[in-house]
Amino acid sequence: MATAKYEIKPLSPQDRKRIKNQYWLIGGFLLFSGAIFYVIFTSIISSAHNSAIPMIIFGVFGAIFVAVITSIALQNYLELRDGVKHCYTGVVTNKRVNRHTSRTGNNLSPNRAGHGGGRTRTTITHYLSINGEELRVTPKEYNDVSVGDEISLDVSPQKKLILGFEILNTYVNERVEEAPKVQKTNSSRKRRELHISHAERSLVKKLFFKQWRKKLYFFIAMFVLFFPIFTTNLILFSFPLGMVLLYKASRLLSEYNVFRRFMNTDRGKIEIRTSVKDKLTTTSNIAKTKYRLLTAEGQWEVTEEIYEKLSASDAITLYKPAHLDMIFAVSHPNEKSVLYLE
Structure with missing residues (x-):
């Protein structure tokens, strides 16, 4: 697979301004974080009782924080000092969305206020592959292009900040618009009903129940989880939960009935x-x-x-x-x- 070639170009005044604006974000974050650290530091001083352990722990966290901020600021400095950007030009060969889910806390304990529980955080990252090389982009660039489009993408070497983006050729639109008259003439032939074989019917049954069972198991899990609420007098909570479960059950039955219609269709x-x-x-x-x-x-x-x-x-x-x-x-x-x- 071919590797995307990038061209090294000097930063424009607009590029430099955009990189310098990052310092305002760093400064604002420093002020906000500094206020939080100050409150924590004063509370430690007042409650440490001559113990050095809290101060050591606080110092370690402070050092890590300073190291991260220094690294980000250094990347900005190197971007401006070198004064160059990487310009990728090529065809989009793939689009990818990565969802990274992380959990904190005790996920096994009941999620009650003041009694632990777990938090789930999902980070979504968008990527475009240009001639086989994958580059991280923002949702805007991701949604603006289609596979097959030829684009130009300017990226900063250190922070991979998107400095410029342009669609050079929309491949999909050209191919689709080649013969509009033929599409209108044959519009009635685009969709037709055919006899289905026994093997194909069995495959559909397998694919349907693979998805339907997941929904059924989720419904059962919800019912088991919320069943204790229905045994109490908390009508304010049990009534809306009951309506949700009833809706889920009706959806499951409706989908199954549609599947039965398919099975009875020649x-x-x-x-x-x-x-x-x-x-x-x-x-x-x-x-x-x-x-x-x-x-x-x-x-x-x-x-x-x-x-x-x-x-x-x-x-x-x-x-x-x-x-x-x-x-x-x-x-x-x-x-x-x-x-x-x-």
Whole structure:
């Protein structure tokens, strides 16, 4: 896979101004943190009772804090001293969102006020791959481009701060707009109902219950967790919780009834001709990687094999079960066989 080449260019006056503005953020954070440290320090002095241990612990935390702030300020200084930026130009080959979830506290104990419990924090980071090299970007750049677009991205070497962004060529729009007349003429042929084989029906059943069981287990967990509340006289809490559980149960039954309709439908396969508008990858430290295709017919989760074989603006055929909001297969003009989501 080709590696993205970057060009080294001098910082513009606007770039320098943006980097210098970081010092205002550092200064504001220092003032806010300094006030907190001062309050903690005065409380330690008044309650230490000639013990050196609290002062040592406070000193260690203070040293770590100063080291972090110094490192950030030094990065800014080096950016301005060197006076250069890395300019990446190329085609976006992939888009990725990473969700990192961390937990603090005792997650095994009941989450009651004043009695511990755990806190969950999720950090979301966006990435664009330019000719195979992955670069961290803000949500704005991530949402503005599609896979296949040619872009120019200016990045600071030290802090990886986005200094410039430009879309040079929108690959998807050009491919989609090649033959608008043909699309209008054949609009009735984009979607048709077909007979579904026994093997395909079994695959849909497997995929459906894989998702439906997750929702069922979550509902059971909620019911077990909140059941003790229904045995008390706390009507103010039990009534809204009961309504939520009733709604969840009705949704589960509704989805199951829709699945039964599919199983009783003879022409249970719907063929949809569309094109790939974008490709999205979602990674997480607590869940498996998800691969999604964004098409004119919606966003669909597919396997890694299908994801890697398709490119932006590819003409594809989706196969979805009747009545169900899911797909079970994808075909590509360059592929002789249908790719199933197994």
